[in-house]
Amino acid sequence: MKPKNDILQGTLALLVLRTLYAHGPIHGYAITGHIHRISNELLRVEEGSLYPALHRMEVEGWIKAEWGTTEKGRQARFYKLTAAGRKQLAQEEASWNRLTTGVALVLGRT
């Protein structure tokens, strides 16, 4: 089964970082739900991509994870942004803005 990428390659990290920036420590499932909701159900994060991405970001040192207990009493890993993660977020936001402006300009002229 091949993973389908609903989200443009490379933007997943940006979305996850932004979500963690807005909401303190939350778990993976909540991240997918949040992105789904806040994007007016336009974006859907593939679970198959989310966990590898989370793990990579943890290794990069952008986020930190801790085991905690949810309201329902389940064990879950809660992620939160580190200082390095905040810097990374700023960078990715800037480059995303450049990209969208550029793409918008190109589209506007054709």
Add this chain to the structure above:
Amino acid sequence: MKRVINLFRRNLNRDIEREIEFHIAERIDELVASGMAERDAHYAAMRQFGNLTGIEERTRDMNILIWLEELLTDLRISLRRLAKEPGFTLMALLSLGLGIGANTAVYTLINDVMLKQLPVEDPRQLVFWGKGDNAGVQAGLVGSIDLFPYDFARDMESNREMFAETAFSGSFPIAVSARTSGTAQAGRAMTQLVSGSYFHMLGVHAALGRTIDSSDALTAGKNPVAVLSFRYWQRQYSGARSVVGKPLIVNGAPFEIVGVAPEHFFGVSLDGDPDLYVPITMQPQVMLQPSFLGPHGMFWVHMMSRMRSGVSMAQAREWAAIQLRRDLVARSGGTLSSDPMREIQESFVDLQPGGRGITMLRSHYWEPLRILMGVTGVVLLIACVNLASFSLARMASREKEIFARLALGAGRSRIVRQVLTEGLLLSLLGGLLGLMLAIVAAQMLISFVVIGADRTPLDPTPDRAVLAFTLAASVLSGLLFSVIPAFRASQVDIASRLRVSSRSVMSESSRPGRMPLSRILVASQVALSLVLLAGAGLFVQTLRNLDRQGFGFNRQNALLVEFDARVAGYRPDRVRAYYKRLLEKIEASPGVRAVSLSASQPVSGGSWRSLIFTGLGPGVLSRPVRPDEHIASNINAITPHYFDACGIPLLAGRGLEERDAGQSEKVAVVSQEFARHFFPKGDTLGQLVSIAGTPGQWRIVGIFTDGRYNNARQAPPPMIYLPLWQVSDEDIFVGSLQLRTTGDPEQAIAQVRRTFAEVDPEVPISRADTFVRETGRFLTQERLISRLSGFFSIGALLLACIGLYGVMSHSVGRRSGEIGVRMALGAQGFEIRRMILRETFVMLAAGVVIGVPASLAVARAVQSQLYGVRPFDPATLAAATLLITIVMIGAGWLPAWRASRVDPMSALRDE
């Protein structure tokens, strides 16, 4: 740091699993909340999540260090699998060990002779004046020069125009009798004469005391000092530090020990390993010969220099040639006619990078070692092909397991990695085994190559270069034989695997239009073995041709004895009487037909070589010199019965007689080649010749047949023989005694030793051996190639045999169902046999079709090493093909026979 901790966090996998479990549980909750039945919600959540194992694996792969953890797992699996199949493992380790071992052994020798740098300071800056192929004392030289006179070397030593520093040394080690004062027993010690600049130029510092320096080599005969080699110091003085300053009696004269050379230093020549280093100004005392140190003296030293940075080899060569020519002209006294003068103007020094030291082995063994490297490389290749086909067969039996792993979601790359890990594990273990074998084999190769030398700096223990080679060979062969099975593993097709039922008459081999991989591998083994067999056939014939052609003397019933009366302190005035007494005594012994003495050993051709002048006198030739021609000849001084003792037939004139002695007319006899070379008109007898370095003229009275010396392939060189009783004091010392016996020469050895002891117990025999064995040394290289290539080609044939047998057995095993069906339908045993054998034939034929042209190409490449046989030799090729056919059919027969014995009932029941 965190990554390292991760590696040891055994619960990492567990973390990921738990996290994913949590995610799925949350999803199920949500789905249930939206009204889905619990069971459906469970499946929906799972479906949505996708390939659980795949995600787990990808999640973990994010961490590079997980890779190591997986490697350990792969190693565990591999070890378990190898332990389960001890037969395969043993065969793999043995064939890899032998293959890698043989390659490493040959590479060790190549490294020793061709690549290793001398243990001196910055060896890459060193240059040698010439290739160092020559050693000895020569009266005159022209052309490409690598021996120099002492005075020229001294001039260059003080000339810093081109080189940073120049040093020189005697071109050969000298055996002396050395005795610690106060002890009675004198021992033989090999002595290297060195210039005052020698140790300084090489940048070698004493392990103890000091080395020889420039103040030690200022005046001839005034500095009796010696530096001991480290090994000699350990052996003779047990490494006592008090040795410095002690006296050492060399050839009866007192010397002072001033120091000990460092442990691994052996001079600049790989052909020897001296015990003592003595200033070159002590040459007369060490050699017990007249001085070679005077102006316009003999050519006998090797020279070496340290390059300045920024100076090119071409510049240095040009400069050296100019210096040499100027010196040669001055040496001739300026009275030469135009021809010899032109020769001088064309003389040059072939400067060589000197960091690897000089050795005669390099030019002799370059081709043979390259050929051996090729042969052992092919053997390793065949071994790898063998393992590849076996691994393929094992892969086939693993298909179910791999299918299961793939179906459970393992990535194909993980499976490929496990197969590669197993291959590399095997090949590295095989390489380790090979390394141990290689040390033993390299020791054998070295003693084969340096025949007879007491000691050699060649070292069988692997250094870093050899270890790197072994590692590379192991990894490469591991990859080579596991890449195909690994690829095959990754191609296991789940879908088709599900469709194919286990019983099928359509076997792999009967699929039309495509030869299965394992059979291609066997065919390639056949081709490679054929190349090796045909090559070995050519080398064996080369050796036989060379051995049969004869050497110009009768080798049967003859004995060679080497000795040196100088060691016992004889001077020219007394030595003649000693020689006469010795000859009389031995002649009178029973079983002796003829005995003689000669300056140089008859089978070596000797190192006495000088310029020959025919016609009126020195400097005048009776005919023009061709540009490629040398006007030099080998010379030997002999006693009258030399030709009888060596069995060299007379062609014209007379031999030397007892009356050719003292003040009677100086006479000489020459070889056929000498006559042809210097007197092409055929009027040799009665001619007068002058020889540079000997006074007066010699009248030629006889012509004998040619002999071959040292190298059986080389055309016989010109040779002139002078009566020992007529040469001057300088040339009076002989090195060899020849003896023709009526019976077995081995029996005479003891008798000769007794006689030597009776005449003078102080004169030691350094070697006594039969002519047959001595001439055997001529063919060392040929013997090395023909034996080893023969050995390895048989080994390759065996491996190919095992390969074919394995593939056919496996195929018969897999097809037992099909065979059972055929037999149940009425096929006879011989039909089944024919069917299976036909497959063997197809592989064989394919191998031969590729192998024959490949053999021809290889034979052409090694043409220079062949003798008396052309690279295209139909008989050899046919014999090799026949041999391989017989052996292969033999190997294919057993599985075919077994196939014909398949019991149709049990075969069908098994399915």
